[in-house]
Amino acid sequence: MRIGIFTDTYLPYVSGLVTSELMLKRALEKLGHTVYIVTANLDNFKYINDEENKIIYIPGLPIGIYDARLTGIYSGRAINQIRKWKLDIIHSQTEFGIGTFSRLVSKQLNIPLVHTYHTMYEDYIYYITKGYFDKTSKRFVEYLTKFYCDKTVTELIVPSRKIYNIFVNKYEANKKINIIGTGMDIERFDKTKFSKELVSKYKKQYGIKEKDFVIGTVARVAKEKSIDKIIETYKTILESIPNSKLLIVGDGPDREELQQLTRDLGIEDNVIFTLKVPIETVQIYYQLMDVYVTFSTTETQGLTVLEAMAASLPVLAIRDDSFVDAVEHKVNGYLFKTDKEYIDEVLGLYNDKKLYKEMSDKSLELSKNHSSLEFGKQVFEVYKDTIKTYNEKKLTNQIKNIFSKSSKEKKEKKNK
Numbered sequence: 001m002r003i004g005i006f007t008d009t010y011l012p013y014v015s016g017l018v019t020s021e022l023m024l025k026r027a028l029e030k031l032g033h034t035v036y037i038v039t040a041n042l043d044n045f046k047y048i049n050d051e052e053n054k055i056i057y058i059p060g061l062p063i064g065i066y067d068a069r070l071t072g073i074y075s076g077r078a079i080n081q082i083r084k085w086k087l088d089i090i091h092s093q094t095e096f097g098i099g100t101f102s103r104l105v106s107k108q109l110n111i112p113l114v115h116t117y118h119t120m121y122e123d124y125i126y127y128i129t130k131g132y133f134d135k136t137s138k139r140f141v142e143y144l145t146k147f148y149c150d151k152t153v154t155e156l157i158v159p160s161r162k163i164y165n166i167f168v169n170k171y172e173a174n175k176k177i178n179i180i181g182t183g184m185d186i187e188r189f190d191k192t193k194f195s196k197e198l199v200s201k202y203k204k205q206y207g208i209k210e211k212d213f214v215i216g217t218v219a220r221v222a223k224e225k226s227i228d229k230i231i232e233t234y235k236t237i238l239e240s241i242p243n244s245k246l247l248i249v250g251d252g253p254d255r256e257e258l259q260q261l262t263r264d265l266g267i268e269d270n271v272i273f274t275l276k277v278p279i280e281t282v283q284i285y286y287q288l289m290d291v292y293v294t295f296s297t298t299e300t301q302g303l304t305v306l307e308a309m310a311a312s313l314p315v316l317a318i319r320d321d322s323f324v325d326a327v328e329h330k331v332n333g334y335l336f337k338t339d340k341e342y343i344d345e346v347l348g349l350y351n352d353k354k355l356y357k358e359m360s361d362k363s364l365e366l367s368k369n370h371s372s373l374e375f376g377k378q379v380f381e382v383y384k385d386t387i388k389t390y391n392e393k394k395l396t397n398q399i400k401n402i403f404s405k406s407s408k409e410k411k412e413k414k415n416k
Contacts, residue, residue, distance in 0.1 A: 001033045001034070001088045001089065001380070001383065002033070002034045002036070002085060002086055002087050002088045002089075003028060003033055003034065003035050003036070003087065003088065003089055003090075003091060003383070004035075004036045004037075004038060004082065004085065004087045004089070004090045004091065004102075004105075004111075005021060005024070005025065005035060005036070005037050005038070005091050005093060006038045006039075006090060006091070006092045006093065006094070006098050006099065006101065006102035006105075007021055007037070007038070007039050007092075007093035007094050007098055008039065008040050008060070008093075008094040008096070008097045008098045008099070009039065009040070009042070009094075010037055010039040010040075010055070011279075012042070013042050014276070014278075014279040014282075015220070016118075016182075016299075016301075016303045016304070017093065017118050017119070018279070019182070019184075019279070019303055020093075020116075020118065020159075020182040020303065021037075021093060023182060023183045023184055023185065023372040023375060023376075024091075024182075024183070024372075024375065024376060024379060025037070026185070026372060026376075027183060027372045027373050027375055027376025027377075027379075028376050028379070028380065030373060030376065031373075031376055031377065031380060033380070034054075035054065036054045036055070036056075036082075036085050036087070037053075037054060037055040037056070038055075038056045038058065038078065038082070038098060038101070038102070039055065039056070039057060039058070039098060040057065040058055040059075040060035040097060040098055041057040041058060041059050041060060042060075044059075045059040045060075046059060047059055047075070047077055047078070049077075049081055056078050056081060056082070058075050058078055058098065058101070060097065074101060074104055075101065078101070079105060079108065079109075082105055082109065083109060087109070087111050088111070088383075088387065089111065089112050089113070089114060089383050089386060089387060090102050090105060090106050090111050090112070090113045090114070091113075091114050091115070091116065091379075091383070092113060092114075092115045092116070092153070093115075093116055093118060094118075094119075095115075095117075095144065095145065095148040095149065096144075096148075099115075099148060100148075103148075103152045103153075110394075112154050112386050112387050112389075112390035112391075113152070113153050113154055113386075114153060114154060114155045114156070114157065114382055114383060114386045115148070115149060115152075115153040115155075115156055115157065116156075116157040116158070116159070117145075117149050117156065117157070117158050117159075117163060117167070117300070118159065118300055119300065142170075142171070145171065146171045146172075146173065149167070149171075149173065149175070150167075150171065150173040150174060150175045153175065154175075154386045154389055154390050154393075155175065155176050155177075155178065155382055155385065155386045155389065156173070156175045156176065156177045156178065157177075157178045157179075157180050157379065157382060158177055158178070158179055158180075158300070159179070159180065159181050159182055159300050159301035160179065160181060160300060160301045160321060160322050160325060161179060161321055161324070161325065162300070162320070162321030162322050163300050164177055164179050165321070176385075176389075178378075178382050180375065180378045180379060180382070181301055181306075181325060181326075181370055181375070182301055182303050182306075182370075182375060183370055183371055183372035183373070183374060183375020183376065184303065184306050184307060184310060184367075184370055184371070184372055184375075185372050186310045186367055186368060186370075186371055186372075188283050188310075189283045189286055189307050189308075189310035189311040189367075190310065190311070190312075190364075191287055191311055191312050194284065194287050198284065199284070199287045199288065202284055202285070202287075202288055203288055206247070206272050206274065206288070207245075207272070208245055208247070208272070208288060209243070211243055212243050212244060212245045213241050213243060213244040213245070213290050213350055214244070214245045214246075214247050214288055214289045214290050214291075215230075215234065215237070215244060215245070215246050215247070215289070215290070215291055215293055215346065216246075216247040216248075216249065216285070216286070216288065216289030216290075216291070216292055216293070216308075216313075217230060217247070217248055217249065217292065217293055217294055217304075218249040218250055218282065218285065218286070218292075218304045218307070218308075219248075219249075219250050219252075219294070219296065219304065220250055220251075220252040221248065221250050221251055221252035221253070221254050221255040221258060221273070222252040222253055222254050223253075223254055224296065224298040225252075225294075225295075225296045225298070226294075226295035226296050226297070226318075227248060227254070227258055227295070228254075228258060228261060229295040229339070230246065230248075230293055230294075230295055231246065231258060231261055231262055231265070231267075231271065232261075232265070232339075233339050233342060233343055234246045234267060234270075234271065235265045235266075235267050236343050237343055237346055237347070238267055238270055240347055241346075241347070241350055244270065244350075245270055245271075245272060246267075246270060246271045246272065247272045247274070247285070247288060247289060248271065248272065248273050248274065249274045249277060249282070249285045250274070250275075250276065250277070251273075251274075251275045251276040255273060255275075258273075259273060282307075283307070283311070286307060286308055286311035286313060287311060289308070289311075289313055290313070290349075290350075290356075291313060291314050291315075291316060291346065291349055292304075292305070292308035292311075292313045292314070292315045292316070292333075293315075293316045293317070293342070293346075294315075294316075294317050294318065294323075295318050296318070296320075297318060297320045297322075299320070299322040299323070300322060301322055302317070302322045302323050302326065305317060305323055305326050305327065306326055306367060306370050308363070309326065309332060309363040309364065309366060309367035310363075310364065310367040311363075312360045312361070312363055312364045313360065313363055314332060314333045314334075314349055314356065314359035314360055314363060315327050315332060315333035315334075315363060316333055316334050316336060316342055316345055316346065317333065317334075317335055317336075318335070318336060318337075318342075319335040319336060319337050320335075323335060326366070326370070328362070328366065331359070331362050331366075332359050332362035332363040332365075332366050333359060333363065
């Protein structure tokens with residue numbers, strides 16, 4: 001099958017969305033399919049057709065959310081190239097910019113379209129509105145989300161029950177909705193793949209001692225990730241575990257503010273900000289951690305939680321529907337409700353080595369349910385179903401048009 005993935009963000013940009021797209025592309029190619037990418041140019045305002053890697057980069061303008069860019073909704077040059085690809089299906093990964101373009105391509109070239117909803121845009125409105133007209137903006141985003149995801153596609157994919165429930169209960173979507181969690185390359189994070197020398201080298205780089213107990217997170221350093229809660233609770237943890245470190249992997253708009261918070265709390269010597277790290281090496285950073293934590297309630301799935309599990313880390317996540325399909329409470333980690341619960345659970349894992357080992361092993365075992373190949377197979381089944389539905393609808397419309405035309409002709413003859 002010839003598949004076109006349309007997205008506003010792709011390499012060299014690093015995010016959970018890009019990771020998801022890479023996992024899907026590699027899995028589909030491993031299954032014998034050909035995958036093409038249409039994305040925004042994050043570096044400059046130029047159109048690029050990378051024939052070798054089967055990627056089209058369309059010029060875009062910065063929109064104020066990280067490195068993301070918004071492209072125009074139509075590109076004649078891109079359409080001409082896409083026509084040559086002879087795609088069997090289009091898989092859009094975004095609603096706006098390239099997402100709108102994917103819908104125009106679908107209609108113009110008569111290619112069925114499936115869409116994956118990745119981002120809860122309501123949680124990102126403040127980056128654009130700066131606190132003004134939030135309610136009005138959120139209602140507008142709700143309307144656009146329902147329109148793009150329900151009215152313009154053949155089938156919809158969501159990564160978790162959390163998003164499924166939103167579309168069914170809040171948006172009242174009429175489209176078929178498939179729940180498929182993002183797959184991952186489990187072996188890439190397997191701790192047995194990393195030498196002690198390599199891990200020690202990275203620990204030394206960040207001032208982590210071999211006996212330090214490291215609490216870690218991998219995320220954009222931004223408001224919606226609630227990293228401030230991780231830092232604030234760490235002050236209490238540090239009092240009980242003096243040989244601990246807090247490792248925050250990533251960068252973002254709130255870093256300087258959070259660094260100041262560590263200074264205000266007097267814990268700056270024990271909190272490490274790595275800044276932006278290459279996506280090719282992010283797996284190494286999980287090897288520096290003893291437990292993984294997230295307080296974020298804005299995830300659509302929480303891919304970093306799965307990566308941490310594949311690295312054999314017990315996971316402590318705030319109780320949210322994004323994490324319930326990955327973290328089994330008291331099995332491979334904890335789903336906590338309060339700060340006190342979280343702190344007590346960290347201390348429990350630190351003090352009970354047997355419990356820690358059991359949860360570590362269970363994390364690795366459960367991570368295997370989320371392999372990239374299984375992800376690719378499930379998405380491919382949706383492609384087949386989408387193509388079938390699209391063709392049936394097209395045939396039905398053709399029959400309707402024939403009968404409509406025939407009825408019109410009979411009426412005209414009768415009037416004569």
